[in-house]
Amino acid sequence: MAADDSLLPIAILIDELKSDEPLRRLNSISRLGLIAQALGEERTRAELIPFLSDNVDDEDEVLLAQAEQLGNFVPYVGGPQYAYLLLPLLETLSTVEETVVRDKAVESLSKVGSNMPDSHTCEHFVPIIKRLGSGDWFTSRVSACGLFATAYPRCTPMLKAELRQLYSQLCRDETPMVRRAAAQKLGAFAKVVEREYVSRELMPLFTDLTQDDQDSVRLLAVESCGAFAQALGQAEATTMLLPIIHKFAQDKSWRVRYNVAQQLVQLCEVLGPDVTRIELTPNFVRLLRDSEAEVRVAAAGKVAAFSKLLTPQQIVTSVIPCVRELSMDSSQYVRAALAGVVMEMAPTLGKALTIEHLVPIFLTLLKDVYPDVRLNVISKLDQVNQVIGIDLLAQSLLPAIEELAEDKHWRVRLAIVEHIPLLASQLGAEFFQEKLGPQCMKSLEDQVASIREAGARTLQKVAGEFGAEWARDHLVPHVLGLIKNPHYLYRMTVLVALSMLATIVSQDVLCNLMLPVITTAAKDKVPNVKFNVAKIMEKLATLVPRPVLESSIRPVLLELCEDGDMDVRFYARQALYACDHGATA
Incomplete structure (x- = not known):
């Protein structure tokens, strides 16, 4: 402007x-x-x-x-x-x-x-709620429902009573859209209303809404259960809400049951472990075995969170059989939702039960035909390693990981490459050399550019994890050996990997092993390779001593400045500027 x-x-x-x-x-x-x-x-x-x-x-x-x-x-x-x-x-x-x-x-x-003085709230804000709440058009009455929680805490006792009365009218409005809005905002209203009025006045309204003939009203009422549980306190909530939750979990509308599956863990945390184990676990099991796939998706995604509220033995008795069924569910979305959380059950179950019950399920999911299922399992492998240890993880899961590294879906291969640093840090250098290292090197020659880039980043992270000397002996020789690949895209990836490793290895390795290979690449026939050499040398200018810069880097850049390709000349000149202004002493 x-x-x-x-x-x-x-x-x-x-x-x-x-x-x-x-x-x-x-x-x-x-x-x-x-x-x-x-x-x-x-x-x-x-x-x-x-x-x-x-x-x-x-x-x-x-x-x-x-x-x-x-x-x-x-x-x-x-x-x-x-x-x-x-x-x-x-x-x-x-x-x-x-x-x-x-x-x-x-x-x-x-x-x-919320920014107005309390006196103005009573004088100006509450009249708006009254006008909207009693308006002829349902649109105004819908809007009114969202304003009660803002005004109520700042009103006089008389106005508070009027607001509660008006809200009760909206909850019983003849228009479903208004009842829907009232059901959706009732939880927020309950949070600011005094506890005695919550149980005496709002609870009957809530009960009526949970029995509404419109499923769109009932499913929004479900979302208020958690707020009511907090507003009522544990004792009253157990008495008043449990019958409603039981009924919701068996509602004829799958959308209502879906919302129950989404909200159940929050309710369990408020109602406490005893109520959860005795009263709510059967409801959760029922939802895990629901006839509608969408409900099973929601429930499967809460398996780990719900299991944290149970004893290990109860998990084995009640939840594991359902999890086993879900791992072979006909819906790929159910299996994907389960795969994203099932690994998180391992810390709750402990080592022995994880080996006995969860590992077979992991292996089933790792072989799933749907790539998202496999991806979700891979992303949580660290959860299992913390529980069952390196040796068992290697025996049971690594063969599956090696197979996934060759997966035809590139996103699966990418996920494997991106998780290698995490696995390497947990499994150790020796294990990486034997099992994961070859997969890392293969990723540098993958057909997909994103995987090649991820492979270069992974090598840098692994080198940082195990140190410069280890990288000199176990990474640098393998990477240098790939520079003669006949395809220029792969040669470019090797150069990128070398530039990333350059920040980790010692100056001696950089100058005597890596720099000669990069210098040779400056004579490549492909311009893209040559201007990547120029880019890398710009970076190396800050990492090598001045004598090496003058004897090895500057002559190469001067030669590239005379190249027939304009991009090569541009990046070479840019690198020369860096040599003049950014080299170390």
């Missing part, structure tokens, strides 16, 4: 907002904050806000931007004492037909309301 844009007079703003081009109006609305700053607090209150209030009939995109901007407008109108001036405009926006505009307006209303 130009320097004088912030001084736009109100007349230009009006012209832009009245433009026939929605983009111009949107641009104007998006800089309301700058315009308000230029006008000052008094003119913003006296001119800008009234103008905006008179021009709310517009494109949804413009209204959405306006609703968003007004949520941050309190400082521009003069602070909290003038925040109430923003409420009428946001109230209007919260009644429009477009859902995203209403939602943003309610969000901004809550933001503005």
Whole structure:
């Protein structure tokens, strides 16, 4: 924006907002904050806000931007004492037909309301809730549901009673969309209402919503279970919520059961381990064996988290049989969800039970035909190693890993390469040399560029893990041996790998072993290889002594500066500049 844009007079703003081009109006609305700053607090209150209030009939995109901007407008109108001036405009926006505009307006209303003095909340904010909550159109009543939690803690006892009464009307509204909004926001409202009223007034409303004939209402009511459990306390929550949870877990709508699967762990943490083990475990097992794949996906993704609340023996008795079934489920998405978390059960089960029950399941998942399943298992291998140890991991899982390193799906091969540093750090240098090293070298000659790049990064990480001397003996010779590959793309990868190892190895190895190979590559027939040599030498200029730079690097770069390819010349000159300004003494 130009320097004088912030001084736009109100007349230009009006012209832009009245433009026939929605983009111009949107641009104007998006800089309301700058315009308000230029006008000052008094003119913003006296001119800008009234103008905006008179021009709310517009494109949804413009209204959405306006609703968003007004949520941050309190400082521009003069602070909290003038925040109430923003409420009428946001109230209007919260009644429009477009859902995203209403939602943003309610969000901004809550933001503005939370910045107002308590007296203004009672005087200005609560009347808006009452008007919206009793509006003729369902859109306004839907919006009202999202405002109660902001206003309630700051109201007088009389107003609090009125708000609770109004919320009860919304929970019993004849329009499903309103009941849905009331169910969705009831948990947030319960968090700010006094405990006696939660159990006496809100709990009956919640119970009614859980029995609503619309499954869209019931599934949103599920999301309030955790908030109610916290608001009621453990004893009351156990008495009042358990029957509802049992019923939800067997609801005729799979969407409701799906939400129960998503929320159950949170509920278990509130209700405590005893209730979880005795009352809720059968529900979880039922969800793991649900007839709908979507429910099994949600439940499978919570297996590890739920198992942490159980004893190892109970996991073996109740959960492991389900996990075994899910590892062979007909849905690939169920298997993928399970594979992403099942390894995390190992610390809870301990070594003996992991070896007996989990390792066979791991091996089944590692051989799955669906690549995402295999990827998810690989990403959590470290969880198992911490429990069962190096030797058993090597015996049982490494053959599968070696097979996956040759997988036809490139993302699986990439995942293997990226996890090698983690495995190497846990399994040790000797194991890496025998089992993982060859896979690393193969990755430098993979057909997929991302895998070749990952292979170079992996070598650098492994060298950093085991040290410069180890890298000199066990990595550098193998990498140097690949420089004669007939395909130029692979030769370029080797150069990249050498440049990364250059930061790890000693100066002696760099100057006597690696630099001669890089220098020879400067005579390659392919320009891409040559300008990569120039790039690497720019990097090496800061790593080698001045005499080596002058005798080995500078002559090569000078020769490349005369190359017939313009890119080679460009990078060579850039590297020469680095030689002159960045070399070590």
